[in-house]
Amino acid sequence: MPKLTPLQWLIHAIIIAFFGFAVFALTRDYYIRHPLRPPVAAGGNPHASAVRPQPSAMEATSAIPAAIAETDPALLGEQADALLGAGRFAEAIPVYRRVLELTPNDIETQNDLGLALHYAGDTQGALAVLRRGADAGPSFQRIWLTLGFVSLAAGDNPGAQDALKHARDLDADNLVGKEAARLLASAQGEHTPAEKK
Numbered sequence: 001m002p003k004l005t006p007l008q009w010l011i012h013a014i015i016i017a018f019f020g021f022a023v024f025a026l027t028r029d030y031y032i033r034h035p036l037r038p039p040v041a042a043g044g045n046p047h048a049s050a051v052r053p054q055p056s057a058m059e060a061t062s063a064i065p066a067a068i069a070e071t072d073p074a075l076l077g078e079q080a081d082a083l084l085g086a087g088r089f090a091e092a093i094p095v096y097r098r099v100l101e102l103t104p105n106d107i108e109t110q111n112d113l114g115l116a117l118h119y120a121g122d123t124q125g126a127l128a129v130l131r132r133g134a135d136a137g138p139s140f141q142r143i144w145l146t147l148g149f150v151s152l153a154a155g156d157n158p159g160a161q162d163a164l165k166h167a168r169d170l171d172a173d174n175l176v177g178k179e180a181a182r183l184l185a186s187a188q189g190e191h192t193p194a195e196k197k
Helices: 006-033 073-085 089-102 107-119 123-136 141-153 157-170 175-187
Strands: none
Touching: 073 089, 073 107, 089 107, 107 123, 107 141, 123 141, 141 157, 141 175, 157 175
16 A cells, blocks of 8 residues: 555545535535425314415424524424424424514414414414414415414404405405305304205
C-alpha cells in the first residue's frame, strides 16, 4: 500500500467530508419535498373529511432540525396536520398555536386549531378560535362549516344554523357547501334524501 503524505491525507479527508455532506443535503431535500404521509386514523369522525381535508403531511417525528421546524410555518403546519389526522389532538394544539404566532392571519390554521380544541374536549375554546377566524375571513367557507359543526355539538342550534347557512351560501355546489346543507337540514330537524331511504 502506498504511503500518503499529510497533504494527501488532508485532501482525502476533505473529499470524504464533502461527499458525506452532499449525501446528507440531498437526502434532507428529498424528504422536505416528499414528506411521509401519516396513516389514516380508524374509527374517526365520519364527517371529518368534509370538515377537514385529509392531510398530506410528514410524520410528527421528523428528522428536520428543531431550529428549522420551529420557525417554518409550513413545516409546523404539516406536523400539526399529521397529529390531527392521527387523532393526537392535544399534541396538535400547541403546534397550531405556534403556526399562528408566526402567521397570525392564517384562517386555515385557525380552522384546524378549532377542530383540535373541540376534539380534545375544549369546545368553548374551539368556538372562540373559530369565531375569531370567521370574523377575520368571512369568505373562507370551511371555517363557517367548522363553526357550525362545533356549535351544533355544543348545543347552540341557532348559532350552528347561522354558521351553516353562511357556509352553504358561499358555494352550495362544492363539497363544503353540500356538507353544510346536510348539517343544516339535520339542525333544522329535516331529513336529507339519503336519510329518508
